Amino acid sequence: MNKLTHLDDKGEARMVDVTDKAVTAREARAEAILRMAPETLRMILDGEHPKGDVLAVARIAGIMAAKKTHELIPLCHSLNLTSVKVDLEAGEDGTSVVVRTRCKLSGQTGVEMEALTAASVAALTLYDMCKAVDRGMVIEAVRLLEKTGGRSGHWQADPA
Structure with a gap:
């Protein structure tokens, strides 16, 4: 198993120094699934939700979350x-509603956390907007699907 990169030789938390890493094209894809009652999904898809287009709001929330990942998760780079x-x-x-995200950049560190944060916050936003009609919803299977670029190259999750 590889050594944890966010710990120094004393075992103390640190931000990884990426100064000397090469700038490469990097991309990450992630997903989250929000399970709900069939009636709730029908309401969303038919545009009958009392709060309007909840999918559009969740999409914007996911994009905003990706951009603010470094403010939410300690030691993440901006x-x-x-x-x-x-x-x-x-x-x-x-x-269910399946949330799939993709984040890209040219940089010195990967975008996996941004893709995962976008998927998580989009699912949480859907939950928030639909909880008045379905409190039994469940967010599950938040996972990285694929990442490319950087020293470690390409990685892809096994099919679910």
């Missing part, structure tokens, strides 16, 4: 993201 995409679609099961 990144100059060049692209953030948040896609939300009904799950094939008829009882």
Whole structure:
């Protein structure tokens, strides 16, 4: 197992020094799933939710969250993201919304945390906007799907 990079030789937390790392194109994709009652999903998809277009609000929240990841998660670098995409679609099961995100940049450190934060906050926003009609919703399966770039190269999750 690799050594944890956010700990120094004394075991104390530190921000990783990326000064000497090469600038490369980097991309990360993540997802989260929000399970809900079929009636809640129908309300969202038919545009009948009392709060309006909750998918649009969740998309904006995910984009904003990716841009603020360094403010939310200690020791994350502030990144100059060049692209953030948040896609939300009904799950094939008829009882979920699948949130998929993609973050890109050219830089010295990866964007995995930004993609994961975007997926998480988009799902949390959907929960917040729909809780009045369905308090039993569950956010699950927040995970990194793929990352490219940097010294470690390409990584892809096993299919769920």
